[in-house]
Amino acid sequence: MQFDPLSADDRAVASMLGMTLLLGTAVVGAAVVGAFVLDVGGSQETAPQVIWEWEETPDGLTVQHDGGDTVMPGEVRVVGDVDADLVGTTLDDQSLFGDEPISAGDEAAIDDSRLSGDTGTVALVWTSSDGSQSVVLSEYEYDLR
Template identity: 30%
Template sequence: MELKNIFKDEDAVSPVIGVILMVAITVILAAVIGAFVLGIGGSQEQVPQATFNYDSTAYASNVMVDISHQGGGDIDSNNLDVKIGSSTVWDSGAIGSSPNGWSENTTDTTSGWKGGTVSAGSTVSVQKPKASVSSGTSITIVWTTSSGDSSNIISEGEISI
């Protein structure tokens, strides 16, 4: 076989590569479209949009922090955690307990976060001995998906006493 004949006999290479690429693109498109049609791509929970107000009051022996839902969407309280500094001070499982030295103000009749929906106007109050709280400490509200797969910070503030 001559070397010249090898180079002359490449007429079918380009069409074969073209067909292979077209088949590959078609298969990929079919897989992507099928995933969305069959729901394999899945839908994700939307992060709630809400506005919160933080009101801190220093008393003789303790600091009271009122966290109020001011507006936006309703939120399932089972999906919320409130952190002050690095400590979780409120979550749906901490009701009535004293997580990290914080306790829920049980005399606050406006507390509307106890198992259910957090909606505009509802407030939760937590308190801690005054000596262990300082002005400027961060307050963070964290929302977690129902499946627990991901979480997002939906509001931030700070203690001002």
């Protein structure tokens, strides 16, 4: 029996490898197209990254934007031990910051008459525009005694 090198059939291996690569490429392509069509990644808003500096004053509290992202005042609200007029109001309400974007160096005062007592906790909470997410940006425990 003689071995004839021309009759060796390597074509089956090459076509199988080609078919596997083609199928893999098609599956990856379909997954990418499906992700775009179904919006799987979604475009979720992220909370602003801000450093807030709190200070107790003889008249109450002062909160200052000390660095980081610019914040839209309508997206952040005050919660905690504050009077009913201030709880849940956004930062553009009650003339805390006004309606301009809040950036580094901007500050606002919360008068002690608006706090519910000499001690308590006040927080700034960011909410996404569609209301699906909320994040506490800063929390401060005060003691005005």
